[in-house]
Amino acid sequence: VMADRARAIPPVRAKVESILELRPDLVIFDRDAHANLKRLVRKAGVPILEVPWAASLDDAEQLIARIGAALGRDAEANAIIADMREQRRRFTLERGPPGPHHDDERTRRSALREAPLAAVLQPNRATAGKGSLMDELLRLSGFRNLAAELGIPAYGRLPLESVLAGRPDLLVLDGNANTHPARATEFVDHNALQALAGRARLVSIPIKASICAGPDNFEVLKLLGEARR
């Protein structure tokens, strides 16, 4: 995963002085980063690239293409994108064979209704609601997302009572939970979730693979695909 490779690079505190000291050829900023930081770096004569936050696989592909173009390494970027498209095709659940009944709206709808229901439990009772990356990944794997069906926004919170009441078929937990004492993740041990034992399957997804859109997401699709079987 990307996070493991990044560990080899020494971290830099996000201060203008420490950034300029490295004499970078390009500084990539989030579009929403502090305007003053961008102004200072630009004034020092360093080219900057402002990019939006990638919230979906399509966003991630666009982002990779833009960064590739800015670094003059289009060929590598295109290779990554082609590989991502190939993997996305491989891990996406086939919804029946292509044919006349594939276009039948009623069949499609009933298949959707019968799709298993997943509830995503993230630290601090957060969840992945409508329009989040995890929502997209669940859909690609053939799951319905409980939080999205309850109308919870992308980074909203899901009360445990709603989890129980929704009677999900799958609980998606954070794979890194409980390695350090954290109030954020202790709800995972809540006794109430015992009521779902035997009804819901568990899958634990490492947060480093699911938090940002990019090639790492295919590990999530692989795990979800295994849980689907």
Added chain:
Amino acid sequence: MNRWLLALVLVLFAASLAIGPALWPWRLGHEVGWAIVWELRVPRATLGLLIGGVLGLSGAVLQGWLRNPLAEPGVIGVSACASFAAVCAFYSGLAAAFTLALPLAGIAGAAIAVALLMTAVRAGTGTVSLLLMGVAINAIAAALIALVLASSPNPFAYQEISLWLAGSITDRDLRYLAISTPFMVAGALLVLGAGRWLDALSLGEDAARSLGVDTGRLGLRLTLGVGLMVGAATSVAGVIGFVGLIAPHLVRARVGFKPGATMVPAMLVGAALVLAADILVRLLPTAFELQLGVFTSLIGAPFLVYVVRRARSAWLAA
């Protein structure tokens, strides 16, 4: 009055058990319904009842004892100290190894804060210096919490603690109820039994001594009682501010301004306030549930301004 307040508390307690996103949980089958009621709603309603009660009671005790209408666990830094101690117990891993470490640390933190504040009162200073002492204790506790968090390996530390400090009793389980209830009940019994002496103490320590009150022992008893109540409450629910300020003020005039007689009705009003606030945060159409402490502050801080404005003329005269 107490009978009416008790009835109100019982109605709110029942409402707290009945209201939740799952609506009528039994329609979901026996097992899930039982889990929702017993594992989620019972701890929540009971914690609301107990924590509201001890916060109201602590406010009544502190206001009578310190002879200060603004004394309240949150305002004068008792809750903040309890939070700091609980944060230490939590991030050091102590609370994971030994469950009772969490409430015990909270109790120790709260008791230390009360003892510190008493030194300010003993020094014979007035209302203003007690409050400034509270400001200082709040600031130190906040800084120490930031220091502990900055050295925690847990990536959610800052977010989870800012959420936790904002106070909440959502999705706590029965274990939390089990580790905090005995301490809250013991603290409440300690201070409730001291009502008569609290009346004497409200005349000043010298006057109380001349009435035959052992002020040293009484001080220790009240410190321990408030420490047990606020420490145990804060270690499971975070800071739920201003309940201890509002509750005694609402009932004081009805009991003839006697600190001892304020205690029971203030406890009941505190329980009713927290239960009602906790029901309201569930019903408000916010994108996600508002933290309980945020909600009590929204109501409580304007109330503080009101009390200060009313009391100002009295201070200027003093």
